[in-house]
Amino acid sequence: MDSIAYVNGDFVLLSEAKVSVLDRGFLFADGIYEVSAVLGGKLIDNDSHLARLERSVGEIKLPLPETVARIKEIQHELISRNQLKDGLVYIQVTRGADVGRDFAFPKGVKPTLMMFTSVKDIVNAASAKTGIGVITVPDIRWTRRDIKSVALLAQVLAKQAAAEAGAGEAWMIEDGGKVTEGGSSSAFILTKDDVLVTRENSSAILPGCTRKAVVKLAEERQLRVEERAFTIEEALRAKEAFITSASSFVQPVVKIDGELVADGKPGPVALRLREIYIEFARATGT
Amino acid sequence: MDSIAYVNGDFVLLSEAKVSVLDRGFLFADGIYEVSAVLGGKLIDNDSHLARLERSVGEIKLPLPETVARIKEIQHELISRNQLKDGLVYIQVTRGADVGRDFAFPKGVKPTLMMFTSVKDIVNAASAKTGIGVITVPDIRWTRRDIKSVALLAQVLAKQAAAEAGAGEAWMIEDGGKVTEGGSSSAFILTKDDVLVTRENSSAILPGCTRKAVVKLAEERQLRVEERAFTIEEALRAKEAFITSASSFVQPVVKIDGELVADGKPGPVALRLREIYIEFARATGT
Numbered sequence: 001m002d003s004i005a006y007v008n009g010d011f012v013l014l015s016e017a018k019v020s021v022l023d024r025g026f027l028f029a030d031g032i033y034e035v036s037a038v039l040g041g042k043l044i045d046n047d048s049h050l051a052r053l054e055r056s057v058g059e060i061k062l063p064l065p066e067t068v069a070r071i072k073e074i075q076h077e078l079i080s081r082n083q084l085k086d087g088l089v090y091i092q093v094t095r096g097a098d099v100g101r102d103f104a105f106p107k108g109v110k111p112t113l114m115m116f117t118s119v120k121d122i123v124n125a126a127s128a129k130t131g132i133g134v135i136t137v138p139d140i141r142w143t144r145r146d147i148k149s150v151a152l153l154a155q156v157l158a159k160q161a162a163a164e165a166g167a168g169e170a171w172m173i174e175d176g177g178k179v180t181e182g183g184s185s186s187a188f189i190l191t192k193d194d195v196l197v198t199r200e201n202s203s204a205i206l207p208g209c210t211r212k213a214v215v216k217l218a219e220e221r222q223l224r225v226e227e228r229a230f231t232i233e234e235a236l237r238a239k240e241a242f243i244t245s246a247s248s249f250v251q252p253v254v255k256i257d258g259e260l261v262a263d264g265k266p267g268p269v270a271l272r273l274r275e276i277y278i279e280f281a282r283a284t285g286t
Numbered sequence: 287m288d289s290i291a292y293v294n295g296d297f298v299l300l301s302e303a304k305v306s307v308l309d310r311g312f313l314f315a316d317g318i319y320e321v322s323a324v325l326g327g328k329l330i331d332n333d334s335h336l337a338r339l340e341r342s343v344g345e346i347k348l349p350l351p352e353t354v355a356r357i358k359e360i361q362h363e364l365i366s367r368n369q370l371k372d373g374l375v376y377i378q379v380t381r382g383a384d385v386g387r388d389f390a391f392p393k394g395v396k397p398t399l400m401m402f403t404s405v406k407d408i409v410n411a412a413s414a415k416t417g418i419g420v421i422t423v424p425d426i427r428w429t430r431r432d433i434k435s436v437a438l439l440a441q442v443l444a445k446q447a448a449a450e451a452g453a454g455e456a457w458m459i460e461d462g463g464k465v466t467e468g469g470s471s472s473a474f475i476l477t478k479d480d481v482l483v484t485r486e487n488s489s490a491i492l493p494g495c496t497r498k499a500v501v502k503l504a505e506e507r508q509l510r511v512e513e514r515a516f517t518i519e520e521a522l523r524a525k526e527a528f529i530t531s532a533s534s535f536v537q538p539v540v541k542i543d544g545e546l547v548a549d550g551k552p553g554p555v556a557l558r559l560r561e562i563y564i565e566f567a568r569a570t571g572t
Contacts, residue, residue, distance in 0.1 A: 015306075018304035019307055020304055021304060021305055026305060026309065026378075027436060027438075028439060028442050029436055029437045029438055030438070090387065101404070103438070103442050105446050105449075118387070140428050140430055142440050143424075143426040144426055144440075149439050150312070150315055151315045151440075152316070152389070153314060153346065153428075153437045154437075155314075155389055156310075156316050156389050156390070160347075160391050
């Protein structure tokens with residue numbers, strides 16, 4: 001099923017949307033991306049995603065080719081043209097296509113802006129009811145994981161390993177089993193003392209938008225949250241575990257490397273936080 | 287000046303050569319590249335580059351969409367169509383364009399093969415006579431630097447920093463000032479005891495094809511070579527320093543972070559190795 005995408009000012013069929021082979025996104029992974037969820041035709045937590053987009057491009061000195069206001073308009077136009085109810089809007093900005101290939105930034109080249117939508121029924125995902133298994137892989141990424149760049153090969157390999165193991169996500173670990181985050185999600189546990197634990201923001205992880213919203217929603221409901229690293233051992237002793245991301249909201253984790261988390265069923269706090277996030281999303285979508 | 291490129295079976299103008307926005311090279315940096323030099327219309331050390339291409343794609347389980355023999359044919363056809371005398375042939379293979387965007391490997395998708403040439407007078411580069419300055423930057427890359435992937439954002443930022451400092455290359459350092467390699471080259475020094483030192487191959491660096499050839503040529507001429515890490519302090523106390531790469535052969539380094547290497551002039555061993563490499567290239571080009 002085809003849809004309409006946006007590439008540098010034009011609305012075109014996604015299946016026919018193209019960029020130059022000299023685009024620096026293609027040659028150098030010299031680009032940034034964002035994904036916002038869509039629920040009932042409305043963008044979820046979108047300002048948070050666009051703020052992170054602005055921060056990421058700033059960190060690699062990549063000027064946005066359009067204003068954030070215009071990018072929002074294009075998001076809405078894509079939702080409208082594709083009659084998108086539930087799904088995702090993807091945004092990618094790259095440093096454009098020069099006439100040749102040089103590592104250093106080109107001069108006088110307009111950055112590329114590419115956007116498309118995809119259909120996804122995030123709310124009714126079966127895996128939210130059953131929970132997912134995760135595997136662990138060494139975190140082999142670069143040291144600036146706070147930048148949401150398209151240099152995603154390490155995450156591709158991590159998530160492929162998860163897929164081959166029949167797992168829904170790969171948790172990346174370093175420094176003696178400390179979890180940094182998932183291949184495309186943030187990692188949480190609920191300790192035996194009912195403390196929600198998720199790694200503190202730093203250059204070691206991406207500052208998750210859904211992570212941030214879930215922490216806020218949890219704290220507003222008097223849940224104790226500690227932002228610190230946790231190990232796989234701690235996760236296996238935890239009451240619950242879950243992941244958050246724009247494309248999955250909150251998903252219970254019931255198995256880590258084949259071992260059950262608690263009784264191997266989605267935990268009540270994870271399921272409740274999922275409901276709370278969906279309520280928040282429905283109430284605040286734009 | 288336009289030229290002919292190759293994209294998935296077609297020979298097209300480079301300025302009009304395009305790939306899908308869903309190409310995994312563009313979305314995920316899920317691809318591998320190689321660059322071979324061309325001298326007098328002949329490919330230099332090309333088997334070494336194609337062997338590394340095969341190794342790199344193997345490491346990320348990316349099947350080549352054409353045989354190595356066919357890739358060689360396309361290289362020659364591009365040289366011929368573009369009447370290329372001196373320059374480079376660029377090859378990029380990615381995991382192709384799926385109908386959507388999922389991290390895990392797509393099924394039934396043919397990998398993308400893209401190739402183009404560029405004109406470059408490597409032999410007569412002015413910087414080979416004057417030498418270049420390098421700056422140092424922290425090596426922030428992932429831990430699989432032995433894979434020649436297009437996830438090059440760290441190198442882009444390093445080489446942009448070098449360009450802004452008026453330097454010709456950035457040496458990436460870690461573990462207390464130990465040089466890994468340049469943003470797009472291998473790093474060598476010649477110690478006071480006339481020992482050529484370059485870092486040993488491991489996942490910390492790309493196994494340089496030109497590095498390998500230069501080490502072999504040097505050893506054949508009874509130069510002592512030690513493959514081990516060296517620090518910036520050691521480089522500043524060295525008799526000479528230089529870089530090697532397919533696109534620059536051997537280039538003397540005369541300045542590191544603004545400090546002169548020896549008397550700040552290209553060293554005789556670096557210049558001699560450059561000549562020797564050019565002789566080797568002319569004698570063995572294919």
